[in-house]
Amino acid sequence: MQFNRTSYVIAASTLALIALIVFQVTWLRDSQRVIEEQFDEKVHLALCYAVSNTVVEPATCNVTCNGINSCSSTCTNTPEGCLPLTQNEEGFRVESAIPFERASLDSALADAFIFYAIDLDYKVTITEKEKFQSFGTFPTYQCALNPLTKNDTHIMTITFPEKQNYIFGKTRLMLFSSIIILFFITSVFIFANYTLLRQKKMAQINKEFFNNMAHEFRTPLTNISLAGSLLAKKTDQPAHHKYLNVVKEESKKLKHQIERVLHLAKLENGEYQLEKENISPSRLMENVIAGMNIQIKEKNAKVLLHTYDDEFLMEGDKFHLGNAFRNLLDNSLKYSCGTPEINIIMKKENEGVMIQFEDNGIGICKEDQSNVFDKFTRVQKGDVHNQKGFGIGLAYVKMIVEKHQGFIKVISDLNKGTRFDLFLPK
Numbered sequence: 001m002q003f004n005r006t007s008y009v010i011a012a013s014t015l016a017l018i019a020l021i022v023f024q025v026t027w028l029r030d031s032q033r034v035i036e037e038q039f040d041e042k043v044h045l046a047l048c049y050a051v052s053n054t055v056v057e058p059a060t061c062n063v064t065c066n067g068i069n070s071c072s073s074t075c076t077n078t079p080e081g082c083l084p085l086t087q088n089e090e091g092f093r094v095e096s097a098i099p100f101e102r103a104s105l106d107s108a109l110a111d112a113f114i115f116y117a118i119d120l121d122y123k124v125t126i127t128e129k130e131k132f133q134s135f136g137t138f139p140t141y142q143c144a145l146n147p148l149t150k151n152d153t154h155i156m157t158i159t160f161p162e163k164q165n166y167i168f169g170k171t172r173l174m175l176f177s178s179i180i181i182l183f184f185i186t187s188v189f190i191f192a193n194y195t196l197l198r199q200k201k202m203a204q205i206n207k208e209f210f211n212n213m214a215h216e217f218r219t220p221l222t223n224i225s226l227a228g229s230l231l232a233k234k235t236d237q238p239a240h241h242k243y244l245n246v247v248k249e250e251s252k253k254l255k256h257q258i259e260r261v262l263h264l265a266k267l268e269n270g271e272y273q274l275e276k277e278n279i280s281p282s283r284l285m286e287n288v289i290a291g292m293n294i295q296i297k298e299k300n301a302k303v304l305l306h307t308y309d310d311e312f313l314m315e316g317d318k319f320h321l322g323n324a325f326r327n328l329l330d331n332s333l334k335y336s337c338g339t340p341e342i343n344i345i346m347k348k349e350n351e352g353v354m355i356q357f358e359d360n361g362i363g364i365c366k367e368d369q370s371n372v373f374d375k376f377t378r379v380q381k382g383d384v385h386n387q388k389g390f391g392i393g394l395a396y397v398k399m400i401v402e403k404h405q406g407f408i409k410v411i412s413d414l415n416k417g418t419r420f421d422l423f424l425p426k
Helices: 002-052 102-115 129-133 163-234 238-268 281-291 293-298 318-334 393-403
Strands: 063-065 068-070 085-087 093-095 123-128 142-144 154-159 276-279 302-306 314-317 341-349 352-358 407-412 418-425
Touching: 002 102, 002 142, 002 154, 002 163, 102 123, 123 129, 129 154, 163 238, 238 318, 238 393, 276 281, 276 318, 281 293, 281 302, 281 318, 281 341, 281 352, 293 318, 314 318, 314 418, 318 341, 318 352, 318 393, 318 418, 393 407, 393 418
Parallel strands: 302 341
Antiparallel strands: 063 068, 085 093, 123 154, 142 154, 276 314, 341 352, 352 418, 407 418
16 A cells, blocks of 8 residues: 555656646747747838838939840840849849839838847848749748839848847747756655655565564563463462562553554555454444453443444454454543543444544644544653553554444544544444
8 A cells, every 4th residue: 555655656746747847848839939929020020111111213224235224234134124233231143123222121121120129130132923932932031022113023031040049049048947947856856756765665674674573572472471371370379479460461461562563564464354244333342341341440430331222233344343442442541531431422323333432531632633543643742651552553443444434533622531433334
């Protein structure tokens, strides 16, 4: 059970870490996409702004080249008329039948990019549409020149060689911070899981040692009890009988504690299966009270059993349920104030039986009630340290009740007594 729980914790934390990494990567990609879309939108707005602010100056041919008027001293022989040769920043020569000066367009582009805060080097090309129509695709940054030309035959395209560096620069802080955060979280995750596995291993070693130690104690205790019984039969001196009875009773108590530890270990490891049979809870409770008559008389306690009239049977493990009832009654006897007064109330319900153990003991404070059913837990309030035990009685009771698909809860106030409600289904 403990191994499965640890495995589930590690698996869940691993999935959470993977989900966090996927989320971070997705967030970075979305941020990069949004920044790129914003940049594209600004470029398109800048292109429209530049075209709308370009000064149109119809060219006047003053040079004749091959019998055709030319707009400049350098002409081309074409039947379409005057084609000036322009030159962009990189010296790329562009033939264009456009009725405006290239300097005017460049100036308008520069002003537009300044206005829209685009501080990147760019390349401008004016090309015929037919070249792109033949491929079926157009560049990302392109603008028609039909507001400036009579014929919509050319488009202006712009490329940004440093665009990827610009996008990376915008997301650099987010990228580096995400890497640092993920590295830190991954380191904590690895350290936490390593510590968890190490603690689990140490707990398993301690548990095995404790169980083996309990096994080793059981044999000498049995021999001590047997030797005490034999000595009691052979001696006739009353003083010797007194000491032998002390040895016998104390070894019996210690043996009982060891048996509870071993039973609890077997139940946790799944080595013991409940042997269920039809039993009467009220009759089982009467037998438990009768079996603890000596302890009850020693404490001068008053134990009142309130039960139902008719017979009620249920399936359960007689041995372990009897031990659970005995532990609760013993708990009420040990942690009592003055003369113990214990009321055991058994009520039949539609789905089973409710058993209440109510005493006038020292009580349990609110802070300790949440872990009172944990193993090796002993309440640190009140005169508790004078009581013997390993702190496994209530843990054993809870496990037995849950094995029967029931539940147990505690209701208590400090110095006002305690009530344990135990429910067992049919």
